[in-house]
Amino acid sequence: xxxxxxxxxxxxxxxxxxxxxxxxxxxxxxxxxxxxxxxxxxxxxxxxxxxxxxxxxxxxxxxxxxxxxxxxxxxxxxxxxxxxxxxxxxxxxxxxxxxxxxxxxxxxxxxxxxxx
Amino acid sequence: xxxxxxxxxxxxxxxxxxxxxxxxxxxxxxxxxxxxxxxxxxxxxxxxxxxxxxxxxxxxxxxxxxxxxxxxxxxxxxxxxxxxxxxxxxxxxxxxxxxxxxxxxxxxxxxxxxxx
Numbered sequence: 001x002x003x004x005x006x007x008x009x010x011x012x013x014x015x016x017x018x019x020x021x022x023x024x025x026x027x028x029x030x031x032x033x034x035x036x037x038x039x040x041x042x043x044x045x046x047x048x049x050x051x052x053x054x055x056x057x058x059x060x061x062x063x064x065x066x067x068x069x070x071x072x073x074x075x076x077x078x079x080x081x082x083x084x085x086x087x088x089x090x091x092x093x094x095x096x097x098x099x100x101x102x103x104x105x106x107x108x109x110x111x112x113x114x115x116x
Numbered sequence: 117x118x119x120x121x122x123x124x125x126x127x128x129x130x131x132x133x134x135x136x137x138x139x140x141x142x143x144x145x146x147x148x149x150x151x152x153x154x155x156x157x158x159x160x161x162x163x164x165x166x167x168x169x170x171x172x173x174x175x176x177x178x179x180x181x182x183x184x185x186x187x188x189x190x191x192x193x194x195x196x197x198x199x200x201x202x203x204x205x206x207x208x209x210x211x212x213x214x215x216x217x218x219x220x221x222x223x224x225x226x227x228x229x230x231x232x
Contacts, residue, residue: 032217034219038159042225043224043225046219049217049219097216097217098216103211103213103216104149104151104163105220106163107160107161107162109158109160110159110160110161
């Protein structure tokens with residue numbers, strides 16, 4: 001149990017375009033989902049926390065208008081990188097915790113974003 | 117604010133030997149959870165082991181065990197009979213107790229190399 005998927009696993013886009021990343025909990029209801037960014041050889045940096053049906057809570061320094069997060073259902077959260085630029089290139093990881101697994105986050109496999 | 121410190125950026129171990137990864141944390145909370153996550157080259161974050169602060173007994177999962185010293189705020193991970201597949205970045209993480217929306221605080225990670 002506790003499987004989280006992400007799609008796509010990698011994406012290349014042109015500067016100025018928007019990219020949407022999906023995070024799904026496959027076998028449990030995720031009341032809370034988290035979005036992280038990870039640079040090479042570094043730890044995970046939390047970007048935002050989203051609760052189903054509510055607006056996301058962003059960490060300090062994360063641009064809300066650039067990184068749009070939607071958590072419309074108990075199994076799906078999306079991260080949209082708007083007007084992407086090369087500095088947005090990174091590895092994005094989602095995680096989820098839910099009604100059964102309330103105290104543990106389970107992670108998706110991540111999405112590598114490259115902006116040309 | 118809670119902090120998690122992993123003082124060993126890199127460690128190496130011979131196959132079949134035992135290795136211990138260190139982690140210390142700082143918190144004023146009494147109810148919290150501690151985790152070890154493994155991130156292999158695939159970059160998928162995998163939960164290795166979790167420990168509830170209120171439990172005195174150290175958690176174990178097969179070849180993985182922890183030494184939880186609550187007073188010292190120490191949470192080390194012991195890997196016995198190391199295997200080549202154990203090679204990965206290991207992150208220690210802290211989470212305050214309570215609802216599913218509490219975030220994880222990660223250490224900077226320890227890169228474990230397993231030598232054949």
